[in-house]
Each structure stands twice: as C-alpha cells, then as structure tokens.
Amino acid sequence: MSPRKNKAESLLSCILDNASVSMLCVGPALRVVLAGSNWRARLGEGEDEDGRQIHRVFAESEQRDEVQELLRKVFRTGKPLVGQRLEDRNRHYEYSIIPFMWGGEVTYAILVLRDTTEELRLLEEVRAVQSRLTSIVESASDIVISLDLSGRIVTWNNAARAITGRSSREVTGRRLADLCPGDSREAFSHAIAETLRTKRVGPVRLRLCGRDAEVRTVDWAFSAMADEAGTVSGIVAVGRDLTEQLETEGRLQRADRLAALGVMAGGIAHEVRNPLAISSAAAQLLLTRPLDRATQLECAEKIHTGIERASHIIESLLRFARSSEPGQQSVLDMTNVIREALRLVENQRKLVRVKLSLSLGRRRSTVRGNPTLLMQAVVNLLLNAVNAMPDGGGLFVSSAREADKVLVRVRDTGRGIPKDDVRKVFDPFFTTMRVGMGTGLGLSVTYAIVQQHGGDLQIESAEGQGTVVTVELPLAGEKSP
Amino acid sequence: MRKRSAAQLLVVDDERDMCWALSRILGLEGFGVTTAVSARAAMAAAEKKSFQVAFLDAKLPDVDGVELARRLRRLRPGTKCVLISGYLYDDDPVIQSALKQGSICGFISKPFHIDEVVHALRKALVAPKS
Numbered sequence: 001m002s003p004r005k006n007k008a009e010s011l012l013s014c015i016l017d018n019a020s021v022s023m024l025c026v027g028p029a030l031r032v033v034l035a036g037s038n039w040r041a042r043l044g045e046g047e048d049e050d051g052r053q054i055h056r057v058f059a060e061s062e063q064r065d066e067v068q069e070l071l072r073k074v075f076r077t078g079k080p081l082v083g084q085r086l087e088d089r090n091r092h093y094e095y096s097i098i099p100f101m102w103g104g105e106v107t108y109a110i111l112v113l114r115d116t117t118e119e120l121r122l123l124e125e126v127r128a129v130q131s132r133l134t135s136i137v138e139s140a141s142d143i144v145i146s147l148d149l150s151g152r153i154v155t156w157n158n159a160a161r162a163i164t165g166r167s168s169r170e171v172t173g174r175r176l177a178d179l180c181p182g183d184s185r186e187a188f189s190h191a192i193a194e195t196l197r198t199k200r201v202g203p204v205r206l207r208l209c210g211r212d213a214e215v216r217t218v219d220w221a222f223s224a225m226a227d228e229a230g231t232v233s234g235i236v237a238v239g240r241d242l243t244e245q246l247e248t249e250g251r252l253q254r255a256d257r258l259a260a261l262g263v264m265a266g267g268i269a270h271e272v273r274n275p276l277a278i279s280s281a282a283a284q285l286l287l288t289r290p291l292d293r294a295t296q297l298e299c300a301e302k303i304h305t306g307i308e309r310a311s312h313i314i315e316s317l318l319r320f321a322r323s324s325e326p327g328q329q330s331v332l333d334m335t336n337v338i339r340e341a342l343r344l345v346e347n348q349r350k351l352v353r354v355k356l357s358l359s360l361g362r363r364r365s366t367v368r369g370n371p372t373l374l375m376q377a378v379v380n381l382l383l384n385a386v387n388a389m390p391d392g393g394g395l396f397v398s399s400a401r402e403a404d405k406v407l408v409r410v411r412d413t414g415r416g417i418p419k420d421d422v423r424k425v426f427d428p429f430f431t432t433m434r435v436g437m438g439t440g441l442g443l444s445v446t447y448a449i450v451q452q453h454g455g456d457l458q459i460e461s462a463e464g465q466g467t468v469v470t471v472e473l474p475l476a477g478e479k480s481p
Numbered sequence: 482m483r484k485r486s487a488a489q490l491l492v493v494d495d496e497r498d499m500c501w502a503l504s505r506i507l508g509l510e511g512f513g514v515t516t517a518v519s520a521r522a523a524m525a526a527a528e529k530k531s532f533q534v535a536f537l538d539a540k541l542p543d544v545d546g547v548e549l550a551r552r553l554r555r556l557r558p559g560t561k562c563v564l565i566s567g568y569l570y571d572d573d574p575v576i577q578s579a580l581k582q583g584s585i586c587g588f589i590s591k592p593f594h595i596d597e598v599v600h601a602l603r604k605a606l607v608a609p610k611s
C-alpha cells in the first residue's frame with residue numbers, strides 16, 4: 001500500500017470511529033475492511049468483523065441477500081444508494097451505501113447504518129396514544145367537536161353524527177351555528193366569540209338541529225385549544241344531549257302539577273264560592289230590594305270585587321295547570337308568583353287554621369324563568385308547609401333581594417322533618433303524607449325546577465319545631481329601572 | 482217583621498264582604514245587626530249583648546262554627562244559631578248531628594238565595610226555646 005493510500009485509510013478509519021452513525025467499510029470482494037467503533041460496540045467479546053464476508057455479518061437478517069446485492073450494485077455503478085431499511089438482531093436500521101472512489105474506480109463502499117429502533121418504538125407509542133385518544137372521542141356519548149378560529153367544524157365525532165344524523169364529511173368546514181335552529185344561532189356565535197376571549201365558556205344550553213328536523217336540547221362547554229406556545233389554534237366544543245332527560249323531567253313536573261291540582265282542586269272550588277256568594281247576594285239585593293242610590297252603588301262595587309276575586313283564583317289555577325314549554329322564559333317578579341301560589345293554597349291553609357305572615361320585599365324581585373314552573377315550585381313549598389301543620393300553626397312567607405339573588409323563604413311551625421329523613425326529602429316519591437295528600441314528587445321536582453333556573457334550595461328543620469326552606473334564584477336585570 | 486225591630490242579630494264571618502252582604506239583607510228586614518270576623522270577637526259581642534239569632538260561618542280562623550254555636554248558647558241559651566258554609570253540605574254528618582243536638586237550628590250553603598236567609602231567620606225566631 002502506497003503512503004498516500006495509507007493516509008487515506010487512516011482518515012477513513014477516523015471518520016468511521018467518530019461518526020454518530022455506524023459505518024462499515026466494505027471492499028470489492030464484499031468483505032469488511034474496516035468497522036467503525038459504533039459498529040464494533042455491538043459485537044461480543046473477541047468478535048471482529050474485519051475480513052468477514054458481508055453475508056456473514058448480517059447472517060441473522062432476512063435482508064442479507066438484499067444488502068449484498070445493493071453493495072454489488074454500488075461497486076458496479078459508482079452511484080450511492082440511500083434510505084434502505086434493514087432489520088438485524090432485533091434492531092432496525094436505515095442505511096445508505098456510499099461509494100468511495102479512488103482513481104476513477106470504486107475501491108470501497110461505505111455502509112452507513114442509522115439505528116432507528118428507538119425512533120420506531122416512540123412512533124409506535126405515539127400512534128397508540130393517538131388511536132386511544134381518537135377512540136375516546138369516538139366512543140364518547142357526548143358530542144365532541146373541534147372548530148377552527150372562525151367557528152367552522154374541523155372534526156366531528158360519532159356522537160355528533162348519531163345525534164344530528166349528519167356525517168363528518170357533510171359538516172366539515174361548515175359553521176356550527178348553521179346547524180342550529182334560528183333562535184340558537186346568535187347565541188352560538190356569541191359563545192364562540194366569548195371562548196376566544198375568555199378561553200372557557202359553559203355550560204350553555206343551546207338547541208341543535210337533530211335527525212328528521214327534530215330539535216335537540218344540548219348543554220355545551222366550549223374551551224379554547226392552545227398549542228404549546230399558548231397560541232389559540234381552535235375551539236373544542238363538548239355537548240351533552242339533554243333532550244330525553246328534559247322530557248322525563250317535564251313528565252315528572254306535569255305529574256307533580258296534576259297531583260298538586262288534585263289536592264287543591266276542592267279547596268279552590270270552595271275558595272271561589274265566597275266571592276260568588278257575595279256577588280250573588282249583592283245582585284239579588286239590587287234586583288229584589290228597594291235601595292237608595294248609595295247602597296245600589298255599594299252592591300255594584302261588591303259584585304265587581306267578588307267577580308274579580310273569583311277570576312283571579314281561576315286565572316291562577318289556569319296558569320298553574322297549563323303545560324309549560326321548556327323554552328318558555330320571561331322576566332317575572334317573584335312576589336307576584338308568591339301571591340298567586342298563595343291564592344291557590346289559601347283554602348288548604350284556612351282549613352287547618354294556619355296563620356299566614358307575608359313579608360314581600362319592596363324592591364322588585366325579578367328573575368328570569370318559566371312562570372308555570374316557578375309557581376309550581378312555590379305551590380309545592382306552601383303545600384308542604386301547610387301539610388306539616390295539621391293542627392294549625394304559623395306560615396311565614398317572605399321574599400327579599402340580596403346582592404344578585406332573590407331569596408324566597410317558606411317557614412312553618414309544623415312537625416319538622418325527622419333527622420333520618422332530611423336526606424331523603426329530595427328523593428322522588430319519598431313522602432310521609434297520607435295517600436291522596438301528596439305524591440312525594442313535590443320537593444324533588446321543586447329542587448329540579450330551582451336548579452333548572454340556576455338557583456339553589458336549602459332546608460333547615462327541627463323535629464317538632466318546624467321547617468324553613470330557602471330558595472335562591474339569580475336576580476334578573478330589568479329592562480326599565 | 483218590622484214590628485220585631487227590637488230583635489238583635491249577630492253575623493260572624495271572617496270575610497268582611499260576607500258580613501256586609503248578610504247585614505244588608507238582615508238590616509233591610511228591620512233588624513239590628515252586629516258583625517264579627519272571628520269566634521273571639523263574636524263571644525266578646527255576646528258578652529255585652531243578647532242576640533236572638535246568630536248567623537255563623539262554619540270555618541272561622543279560630544274556632545269551628547258549630548263549636549262557636551255551642552259556646553254562644555252556653556253563654557246565652559236563648560240565642561238561635563244558623564250555620565252558613567261554602568265547604569259543607571246539609572247532609573254532612575257534622576251538620577246533621579249539630580241540628581239534632583239543637584246547637585244549630587238551620588243551615589245555609591254558599592252561594593245562597595237571599596230569601597233562604599230571610600226564611601231561616603223567620604224559622605229561627607219562631608222556633609221554641611230549648
């Protein structure tokens with residue numbers, strides 16, 4: 001070997017030893033001339049690749065013939081080959097063959113092997129995590145949707161497809177708001193804008209067009225999707241379809257209202273008899289007795305008052321008995337609701353000689369809600385209170401404004417709730433009342449109604465002393481002060 | 482009936498307008514009428530004055546009409562009581578037994594014809610003292 005060639009070989013040996021990849025220098029006879037230290041590191045004690053046939057080096061690999069073939073090709077053509085794959089002794093490699101030209105011919109070929117075992121394992125792990133995440137989203141019974149910054153749908157899971165009857169292909173790129181009935185569209189766009197501003201919005205109850213033009217009621221939670229740098233790149237919307245649950249709730253509410261009506265109907269009929277009797281007596285006086293002008297006017301006035309009173313009772317009854325659409329909401333004054341509810345239970349109260357103390361705050365106690373349901377909640381509390389005092393007592397009803405809340409309190413001096421029963425009072429159908437007096441739905445339905453209005457309900461009771469029920473409802477802003 | 486204008490009547494009902502209606506009807510018949518809105522007020526009035534006939538509402542805020550009739554008659558045995566009610570019917574056992582026992586001598590249900598009231602009053606005035 002010439003000194004120049006010798007120098008070149010030591011340079012090669014130096015490169016082979018210090019590169020981060022494994023390198024094998026192969027001669028034209030496909031024998032290993034030199035192995036880099038990285039490659040040698042994988043060999044056992046006393047093993048040496050030098051001089052070995054390449055076929056033997058990769059004796060355990062299924063691709064040994066292929067490696068040999070490719071090496072031959074490089075010697076033949078002088079062109080490098082890159083991006084080949086090889087599995088050997090349970091490790092994965094990506095390899096290239098680079099021709100080493102000397103005096104116009106290929107003297108050596110260098111096999112450069114990069115160990116990709118770790119990389120492949122990580123990739124596999126990433127794939128597993130990804131597929132798990134996908135299957136979580138796809139198996140969720142809740143709607144999980146991702147949106148871009150303009151509110152257009154990017155991904156759409158199975159639940160979303162099942163609930164709306166629309167496939168992912170149909171909706172991708174469309175605005176979520178466009179899949180809502182008209183009255184929810186603006187609220188949807190607003191919620192999305194709010195999410196971009198505050199990162200998180202919800203739960204918001206909005207309606208979504210379901211299968212066959214059916215409208216679904218969905219509770220949504222929106223959250224901003226941020227990348228590692230914290231830049232918001234989209235929005236995740238998770239929605240729970242409450243349609244069936246609300247229907248069941250509605251049915252229970254109707255059942256409870258009918259039961260309360262059954263309890264009150266007789267009393268209400270009797271309650272109407274008084275003003276009727278007064279009006280009737282005054283009319284008969286006008287018709288059959290010679291009266292002076294002043295008495296005639298007095299009679300007319302009593303007739304009018306009596307009829308008004310009777311029609312107020314009937315109106316309250318009708319308002320209570322009508323069915324309530326879940327979406328039917330208005331801003332109403334709780335003091336009016338309380339007055340109307342009291343009118344309906346008036347007779348029950350009088351029958352058991354319960355004395356009423358009413359203290360309604362002077363400031364308007366406005367809340368946003370469903371008038372029928374709120375009246376039902378108050379009627380239930382009043383009936384419970386009256387039923388707790390079969391031998392008479394005191395009924396204290398108050399309403400007040402406190403900060404941003406309206407508090408309605410119903411207190412009785414009745415028998416109270418035994419300690420063991422306090423926890424059960426919210427259970428549907430729990431009752432200690434006689435058959436025909438109550439269904440046991442009252443308090444559970446009342447609690448659901450209060451929660452539905454974003455409020456809370458607390459009970460304090462002492463056996464033998466009475467019970468206080470406090471309902472807190474969020475104060476609603478008034479359009480005109 | 483004007484001849485008997487000396488007769489004093491008592492009307493007890495927690496509904497002020499009902500007291501008004503009854504006292505108008507009875508007043509036009511020429512009687513002096515006192516009204517009370519509770520059993521307690523009625524007893525207080527009876528302490529001061531003797532009434533020939535008392536018209537009592539069956540459901541008063543403090544005491545039942547039938548019980549008030551008993552108390553009034555204990556205080557003033559000559560007082561005849563007529564029960565008026567929007568809750569009870571004349572075939573109610575409570576009414577029937579009160580009629581039998583003599584604590585009341587008549588029953589009127591609400592709403593009523595004013596002639597029923599006048600008729601009950603006449604009947605009460607001529608009824609033998611028990």
